[in-house]
Amino acid sequence: MGKYFGTDGFRGEANVDLTVEHAYKVGRFLGWYYGKQAKGDRCRVVIGKDTRRSSYMFEYSLAAGLTASGADTYLLHVTTTPSVSHVIRTEDFDCGIMISASHNPYYDNGIKVMNGNGEKLEESVITEIEKYLDGEMEEIPLAKRENIGRTQDFAAGRNRYIGYLISIATRSFKGKKVGLDCSNGSASSVAKSVFDALGADTYVINDKPDGLNINRDCGSTHIENLQKFVKEKGLDVGFAYDGDADRCLAVDENGNVVDGDLILYICGKYMKEQGLLRNNKIVTTVMSNLGLYKALDREEIGYEKTAVGDKYVYENMSRTGNCLGGEQSGHIIFSKYATTGDGILTSLKIMEVMLEKKETLGKLASEVTILPQLLKNVRVADKAAALNDPDVQAAGKAVDEALGNDGRLLLRQSGTEPLIRVMVEAETPEICEKYVDQVIDVLKKKGHVTEG
Template identity: 40%
Template structure:
């Protein structure tokens, strides 16, 4: 069962996130957050350490300095990693035996947003209970500062990138090379802009890099896993074998075959899971995905004697589902890929390497194996609202009940959920009748917008 999602004011589905330099992503709040985290995670008498990584947003410097000051004031030593993917921060937290890891990023959001994600000493994201306790202390602000003789030390870990490059390469068999493969990689001007091309090049691929010129404000702008037009165009233009798209903090993966066709997270999970199953590597006879994953994925797995375990939306809930069901493959349709044999959180680069492993082993093109199932028609709208509380409005509830009844008759399903990171409500329906689900979702969207407008003008 997915973890219970408690009501919180600071933490969303993936850490604390918001507009940079606006509450709660302000220097004073980041200072308090670091001090609160230090107080909660100071356990035992050893010298405590936190590692801090970030993506390429201009506001990252501001947040990094505030966090560093907060941890040092509490007597915690700080190792600064610089720009690195979120999974690299999780990995280095564990490898360096640090007590805590922090990633400064707003993932796939525009540059003007930012946020922070925490990892415990094992490289796992915090539990709901830990986040609630942390939030309570942040808001109360009762901190036990270190005395002048025990203020934390701060250093920059110069070889952080090299450590992660070697780790990522080691997830492939030592004898495996990518010679002869021309790969376009789009790093979204984000955290992986150096490490991802480096890994592919060292493995022997002919690498064409795009989205690798961050200026602090262009992260995710018209590129990366959430905007693949440039990647598709580049793959076809350069006659590449495939394309890899990461998002701003590189925990998502979307791929493109040699013809410029997009391969989403559901297809990638299916490809990896069936390959691992054939090699006797898939644990739990299942994979874990969210309620957003396509019904076609579920049917495909079932046809091969495998199961799909569904969780609430958010990679943290996927990870918890994987742990409780003993699975080692999980992810989201949006591209979060969690392969727990190698990483404790989503890692787009390592997932891409596993797909490349299948290509090399089979000697096939991505277009030949990248769509292992036919997706059931699925239609989704992101509806911008003033407040997510309007979903309790009677008129909206009536529209949802009607939509669910229609979809049940069609053998489909409806999923409506508020975004945990943006002022959006996501409305998704799927069934074999594409026109019907299109109409159903548009009708629900129209009612939400109507009520939202009424509430805005009240």
């Protein structure tokens, strides 16, 4: 990860960590960089944004930088992250930008840059952007006269993406009562149109963004609201999205949460039955629940584990040809249809399994027994020293041996904070608590833990 760009773009509090000057310079660099490689006379860049108040400010700043460097800039306006990726790939753009801080509160924002394949930008290019932001390269020349770029409305691109989603469905949703929690974010501009077009009786909450209410007590990070809504309305299923709609969690007809692990199982098993699960493998991260792996073993479905982050899941998929992967948090990637997690697409694929198998979501999810999981974050002085301490490693090994095949321990360091994450899965919450605290006690005794 770089100084500014993490695994999911340049993110921070608007006009504190991420400023309009940053956005302008990112635009200047991208317009110049892709302009040098443009297939035509100039490069073409598409921009989407979520519903945060600051997204408009960053949209204008990025557009100013891009056009000043000679790029033609197309505005999708409020839309989802996966829609930007789709439009890049299908409309022959040189790159694309999504302005969003995903599930973060409204006062944060972010700049996600995607290459001409609709994939997250290469690290080599990110390094060059950061050099420009820090003044470590020569000033980029301004475009002049007829070479100055222009900005134009491109809402039609978002509409074509909506049409694409509708085309993916295998059956009508007529007669199905579906709840959608749009998190007062990007899904507000897309999701209901898709489900209405497919014939569902669509019930929507949190679809009235005001610039300040994105993710506030709603969406996939506060799914308890959708759980209550599904039960109160007697719905067949509910889907909750995050701020930029690149992830989805589901709620079954009984109000139970169906997380990313369960979604991977449900869709993976169905795809295997249909002969569509390439390599007979699913890509997960190390945070996936042991219950998922036991269920996959029973169904004789293979799996690969990556570091935490949908970026790493997709890198594995593109390298191996695996076609289904994702995270517990609801970032699910179907590589036949997308190069990024797509919350609305995920909800359509869940509907497909329910309709084709004529089963409720609760019945489909009941085949997996999710083990209790406890994660505690411990602030330390030196992450590497704490993780590599022989006594800490010995404590971890002792826990692994005690759990055997009935649980597991995961010790890892945070990528962005001075934290060690201690996670245990076991048959009961009490066992989880016991073994997490056992490892933390060793961290404390060895002097690694700091206050704050």
